[in-house]
Amino acid sequence: MSKSxxxxxxxxxxxxxxxxxxxRALHDHPRISKATRDAVRKVAKRYNYQPNVMATSLRxxxxxxxxxxxxxxxxxxxxxxxxGMEKILAASGYQLMICQTHEKLExxxxxxxxxxxxxxxxxxxxxSLETTGDEHIRALQDRxxxxxxxxxxxxxxxxxxxxxDDRLGAYMNTMHLIEEGYRKIIHVAGPEQITIYRDRxxxxxxxxxxxxxxxxxxxxxxxxxVQAGGEEAFHxxxxxxxxxxxxxxxxxxxxxxxMQAARESGRKVPDDLGVTGFGNEPFTAFIQPSxxxxxxxxxxxxxxxxxxxxxxxxxxxxxxxxxxxxxxxxLIVRDSSKPNR
Amino acid sequence: MSKSxxxxxxxxxxxxxxxxxxxRALHDHPRISKATRDAVRKVAKRYNYQPNVMATSLRxxxxxxxxxxxxxxxxxxxxxxxxGMEKILAASGYQLMICQTHEKLExxxxxxxxxxxxxxxxxxxxxSLETTGDEHIRALQDRxxxxxxxxxxxxxxxxxxxxxDDRLGAYMNTMHLIEEGYRKIIHVAGPEQITIYRDRxxxxxxxxxxxxxxxxxxxxxxxxxVQAGGEEAFHxxxxxxxxxxxxxxxxxxxxxxxMQAARESGRKVPDDLGVTGFGNEPFTAFIQPSxxxxxxxxxxxxxxxxxxxxxxxxxxxxxxxxxxxxxxxxLIVRDSSKPNR
DNA sequence: AAAAAATGCGCAATCGATTGTACAAATTGT
DNA sequence: ACAATTTGTACAATCGATTGCGCATTTTTT
Numbered sequence: 144m145s146k147s148x149x150x151x152x153x154x155x156x157x158x159x160x161x162x163x164x165x166x167r168a169l170h171d172h173p174r175i176s177k178a179t180r181d182a183v184r185k186v187a188k189r190y191n192y193q194p195n196v197m198a199t200s201l202r203x204x205x206x207x208x209x210x211x212x213x214x215x216x217x218x219x220x221x222x223x224x225x226x227g228m229e230k231i232l233a234a235s236g237y238q239l240m241i242c243q244t245h246e247k248l249e250x251x252x253x254x255x256x257x258x259x260x261x262x263x264x265x266x267x268x269x270x271s272l273e274t275t276g277d278e279h280i281r282a283l284q285d286r287x288x289x290x291x292x293x294x295x296x297x298x299x300x301x302x303x304x305x306x307x308d309d310r311l312g313a314y315m316n317t318m319h320l321i322e323e324g325y326r327k328i329i330h331v332a333g334p335e336q337i338t339i340y341r342d343r344x345x346x347x348x349x350x351x352x353x354x355x356x357x358x359x360x361x362x363x364x365x366x367x368x369v370q371a372g373g374e375e376a377f378h379x380x381x382x383x384x385x386x387x388x389x390x391x392x393x394x395x396x397x398x399x400x401x402m403q404a405a406r407e408s409g410r411k412v413p414d415d416l417g418v419t420g421f422g423n424e425p426f427t428a429f430i431q432p433s434x435x436x437x438x439x440x441x442x443x444x445x446x447x448x449x450x451x452x453x454x455x456x457x458x459x460x461x462x463x464x465x466x467x468x469x470x471x472x473x474l475i476v477r478d479s480s481k482p483n484r
Numbered sequence: 485m486s487k488s489x490x491x492x493x494x495x496x497x498x499x500x501x502x503x504x505x506x507x508r509a510l511h512d513h514p515r516i517s518k519a520t521r522d523a524v525r526k527v528a529k530r531y532n533y534q535p536n537v538m539a540t541s542l543r544x545x546x547x548x549x550x551x552x553x554x555x556x557x558x559x560x561x562x563x564x565x566x567x568g569m570e571k572i573l574a575a576s577g578y579q580l581m582i583c584q585t586h587e588k589l590e591x592x593x594x595x596x597x598x599x600x601x602x603x604x605x606x607x608x609x610x611x612s613l614e615t616t617g618d619e620h621i622r623a624l625q626d627r628x629x630x631x632x633x634x635x636x637x638x639x640x641x642x643x644x645x646x647x648x649d650d651r652l653g654a655y656m657n658t659m660h661l662i663e664e665g666y667r668k669i670i671h672v673a674g675p676e677q678i679t680i681y682r683d684r685x686x687x688x689x690x691x692x693x694x695x696x697x698x699x700x701x702x703x704x705x706x707x708x709x710v711q712a713g714g715e716e717a718f719h720x721x722x723x724x725x726x727x728x729x730x731x732x733x734x735x736x737x738x739x740x741x742x743m744q745a746a747r748e749s750g751r752k753v754p755d756d757l758g759v760t761g762f763g764n765e766p767f768t769a770f771i772q773p774s775x776x777x778x779x780x781x782x783x784x785x786x787x788x789x790x791x792x793x794x795x796x797x798x799x800x801x802x803x804x805x806x807x808x809x810x811x812x813x814x815l816i817v818r819d820s821s822k823p824n825r
Numbered sequence: 826a827a828a829a830a831a832t833g834c835g836c837a838a839t840c841g842a843t844t845g846t847a848c849a850a851a852t853t854g855t
Numbered sequence: 856a857c858a859a860t861t862t863g864t865a866c867a868a869t870c871g872a873t874t875g876c877g878c879a880t881t882t883t884t885t
Contacts, residue, residue, distance in 0.1 A: 148603075150841055161865045166843060176863060193601045197547060198841035201538040201870050208579075216570065217563035226558045229584060238549075238602060240579045243570060260534045261579060262489075399770055426767035429740055491871055502835045507873060515833060539871035542840050 149190045157186055169194075200262065205287075209452060210258035210266040211241045212251065214295075219424050220441045221269070224293060227445025228267065235453050248273040255279060258288075265289040265452050270297060275336055289455055293448050294439070296338060296467075303455065305447045305468045309339045312437040312472030313346025316419050317391050319435065321354045323480055325389035325417045328356075331376040331401065333368045333393040340368075343393045343421060359385070368393050373400020381408065389417030389480070395424040395436055402430070402479065418479045432478035440470050490531045498527055510535075541603065546628075550793060551599035551607040552582045553592065555636075560765050561782045562610070565634060568786025569608065576794050589614040596620060599629075606630040606793050611638060616677055630796055634789050635780070637679060637808075644796065646788045646809045650680045653778040653813030654687025657760050658732050660776065662695050664821055666730035666758045669697075672717040672742065674709045674734040681709075684734045684762060700726070709734050714741020722749065730758030730821070736765040736777055743771070743820065758821045773819035781811050 151165040158165070160179065168175045168183035186192075200206035209232060213221040229239055240261060242254035251271050258266055266288055268280070277297045283290060284301060292304035320328050330347045333340030344363065351358045361383055366372035373392060377400070380387050392398035398420030402412055410416045412432055420427060420436040427434035447468055454460070492506040499506070501520065509516045509524035527533075541547035550573060554562040570580055581602060583595035592612050599607055607629055609621070618638045624631060625642060633645035661669055671688045674681030685704065692699045702724055707713030714733060718741070721728050733739040739761030743753055751757045753773055761768060761777040768775035788809055795801070 148841095151843095152841075162841085163843075163866080164864055166841095167864090170843085172844095174861095174863060179863075195542070195841050196602060197538045197542040198870090199843080201536070201542050201872095202841080202843050204870070206538060215567065217560065217567045219558065219560075222558035222563040225582075226556065226584065229557065229582060233583065233598065238581045241566075241570060241582065242574065243567065257574065261537060424766075426770045429767045430770050431772040489871095492873095493871075503872080504836080504874075505834055507871095508834085511873085513874095515831095517833060520833080536871050539840090540873080542842095543871080543873050545840070 148195065149192045150195065151192075154183065154186050154190065154192060157190075158182060204262070205264045206262050207237050208240050208261060208263045209237050210254075210261070210263040210268075211239050212244060212254045212258070212266065212268040212270075213241070214244050214246045214269065214271055216241060216243055220294075220422060220439055223441030224269075224445035224448075227442035227447075228449040229445075231446050231449035231453070237453070244271040246272045252279050255283065259283065259286060263288065264456065265291065267291045267293065267448055267452065269293050269295045271295075272334060272337065289452070291448050291452055293444055294339065298338075298467075303448075303451050303466060303468075305444050305451065305470065306339070307439050307444065307470045307472040309342035309472070310346040310349070312421065312439075312474070313343040313391070313393075314350045315346075315472070315474040316421065316435070316437055317347045317350035318354070319474060319476060320389045320391060320417050320419060320480055321350060321356070323413075323417060323482060325480075326356060327386055327388040328362070328417075329376070329380045329387055329390045330358075330363045331368070331373060331390055331392040331394075331397045332363055332365045335365060340393050347391055359383075366397065368397045370396050370400040370403070373397035373402075374404040375400075377401045377404035377408075387416070390419070392418070392420050395420035395422040395427050395434065398434055398436070398479075399426070399430065402434070413479050414482045417482065423475055427475075427477070435477045435480035436475050438473040438475055440472065443470060489536065490533045491536065492533075495524065495527050495531065495533060498531075499523060545603070546605045547603050548578050549581050549602060549604045550578050551595075551602070551604040551609075552580050553585060553595045553599070553607065553609040553611075554582070555585050555587045555610065555612055557582060557584055561635075561763060561780055564782030565610075565786035565789075568783035568788075569790040570786075572787050572790035572794070578794070585612040587613045593620050596624065600624065600627060604629065606632065606797065608632045608634065608789050608793065610634050610636045612636075613675060613678065630793070632789050632793055634785055635680065639679075639808075644789075644792050644807060644809075646785050646792065646811065647680070648780050648785065648811045648813040650683035650813070651687040651690070653762065653780075653815070654684040654732070654734075655691045656687075656813070656815040657762065657776070657778050658688045658691035659695070660815060660817060661730050661732060661758050661760060661821055662691060662697070664754075664758060664823060666821075667697060668727055668729040669703070669758075670717070670721045670728055670731045671699075671704045672709070672714060672731055672733040672735075672738045673704055673706045676706060681734050688732055700724075707738065709738045711737050711741040711744070714738035714743075715745040716741075718742045718745035718749075728757070731760070733759070733761050736761035736763040736768050736775065739775055739777070739820075740767070740771070743775070754820050754823045758823065760821050764816055768816075768818070776818045776821040777816050779814040779816055781813065784811060 151162045155162040155165045165183050168180045216222060244250040248271055251274060277299050290302040292302060294306055296304040296306055332344050364376045364379055366376050390401045398418050401418050405412055405416050412418050420434050423436045423438040427436050492503045496503040496506045506524050509521045557563060585592040589612055618640050631643040633643060635647055637645040637647055673685050676682060705717045705720055707717050731742045739759050742759050746753055746757050753759050761775050764777045764779035768777050
């Protein structure tokens with residue numbers, strides 16, 4: 144590791160040629176002779192030449208930095224996704240610039256501005272809960288910034304996205320409850336304006352309808368998908384005249400709330416009450432009883448978005464040619480949904 | 485938001501002055517008159533001028549990018565720390581470049597090389613479990629890259645670091661067990677070469693010695709601090725002739741392993757056996773019984789390192805003037821350590 | 826009032842990589 | 856053998872911000 148960085152000029156001097164030739168040689172320019180090209184390559188390797196990213200970015204007006212916007216970096220799912228992206232992108236010389244929105248539209252706008260100032264070439268985003276419109280995001284496309292969504296997406300012209308099949312995940316989850324003998328299944332739903340929660344509700348409806356079970360409107364309880372939301376949902380549900388067999392919650396924390404409220408009310412999970420969640424948060428494996436849930440394949444999702452991004456960038460594809468990738472979720476069956484009969 | 489970016493030349497043209505004057509005005513150069521300075525400021529604000537980071541970095545030979553190296557981004561503690569750093573650094577216009585080592589020295593070296601190539605001005609690192617020496621890290625200092633450690637540190641000339649007082653945390657943790665009446669307390673320790681685990685062991689020893697309890701050598705069981713390690717430690721400990729009252733584990737996952745092994749062996753926590761962990765992983769609050777543990781104050785730690793970094797950078801302090809910051813850990817008392825008598 | 830110092834600003838070079846244009850040499854075609 | 860191409864390189868400008876130096880103009884000093 145030498146003290147200062149090697150530049151193309153150093154290589155040029157060494158070879159008694161011009162810097163432009165060195166640059167072209169390293170980029171396989173057709174007008175450079177094979178002899179020169181090989182010579183340059185060799186010296187570059189010998190000196191461990193690493194191009195100066197800033198110079199390149201400045202010249203190109205665009206950096207190899209990828210902006211990433213997530214609600215919170217320390218949510219297990221998001222940090223998994225970021226981990227997956229990092230793995231793929233780092234290998235291709237991209238760097239990540241990570242911003243958090245804390246679920247606030249205001250922060251999301253600020254993050255976008257920051258990324259624009261940083262001249263990122265692409266942005267990967269999972270929108271905040273407050274985000275409904277897409278004007279602030281569309282503005283990026285004027286700047287030629289490529290846009291990729293994951294998980295919480297906005298269907299927008301000229302963007303790519305990667306999601307899991309939330310509907311299928313919810314369907315499998317609900318079907319599992321039905322197969323285990325539960326019938327009066329409550330769905331603790333998330334905010335209707337978020338795609339993923341809408342899809343999860345649909346999957347639930349599909350499963351119920353497909354099994355010939357009529358879903359009463361009161362069975363769908365929309366709450367914030369946090370612990371307190373789950374508790375509220377439980378208390379609300381037990382008031383229902385017809386009784387309750389199980390809860391399919393749109394999020395693991397809500398399921399946790401349901402389980403805790405159930406325990407306090409003396410109802411045993413899974414024998415008196417089935418409970419399932421969504422997300423496969425780490426704690427779901429450790430609680431008693433362990434929670435049946437759906438894995439969102441965060442790492443895989445991150446890798447996929449990253450690959451799309453690299454593909455689009457290297458081949459300079461326009462986002463209009465891009466589309467939506469849907470990953471298969473995985474149902475993780477644990478104890479909370481398997482009554483001992 | 486206009487189509488293309490505003491440069492100092494645009495401002496210069498607007499004001500009929502030279503770009504250099506604009507640059508100097510924006511940097512409060514003493515040789516620029518107040519009148520010009522104010523005029524420039526005003527126009528810059530009007531056009532929402534944002535300096536081109538790449539140009540600045542290129543000229544300066546150093547970017548406002550901060551390299552961050554952690555074992556895994558999706559470990560709760562680390563993502564908390566990163567979240568904290570991001571909050572502070574983003575506000576001052578720094579960007580993060582995050583790398584993972586997956587606890588491998590090899591990856592750590594690769595990450596360092598990547599960051600050097602990216603011309604980062606500073607690196608914040610929590611070393612991998614495999615890391616013992618500091619040669620690969622010292623090499624950075626020749627390059628003028630400022631170095632900051634957190635949590636898993638290497639005491640090295642000319643670096644700053646932020647840690648929690650692991651010894652105190654372990655002390656409080658152990659004292660709490662003693663106060664609750666446990667006496668034969670096993671310590672499930674982590675790898676001896678890692679500072680934090682050494683300190684946690686010391687805290688345990690302090691508490692025991694201070695309470696007049698003799699620690700038998702077999703009471704200290706060194707294992708990887710994962711679930712399986714905890715299980716092994718449990719089985720090893722129950723063989724001991726004198727019997728066992730409690731386990732203080734150097735990590736939450738190890739504690740989880742102990743609790744699960746205990747359940748399988750029919751020993752009730754906390755009445756038959758006290759268990760405590762270290763780390764305050766989210767799951768510790770949800771398991772049954774909930775786990776007493778020590779919070780590592782990840783977010784706070786991230787903020788502190790970030791502040792140090794900003795301080796050192798803005799005032800151009802040399803790392804030699806730098807030191808170690810120690811945060812107070814917080815003991816979180818839950819059910820796993822409070823026997824009902 | 827002349828000399829010395831301070832003030833205010835512009836010119837041009839620089840950071841490192843890229844690229845349009847130009848120009849010479851080598852190759853091809855007729 | 857001479858023109859028309861093709862091939863291989865070099866020059867110089869460019870991206871945007873910064874900064875040493877120099878040249879006026881103004882202010883201070885003696």
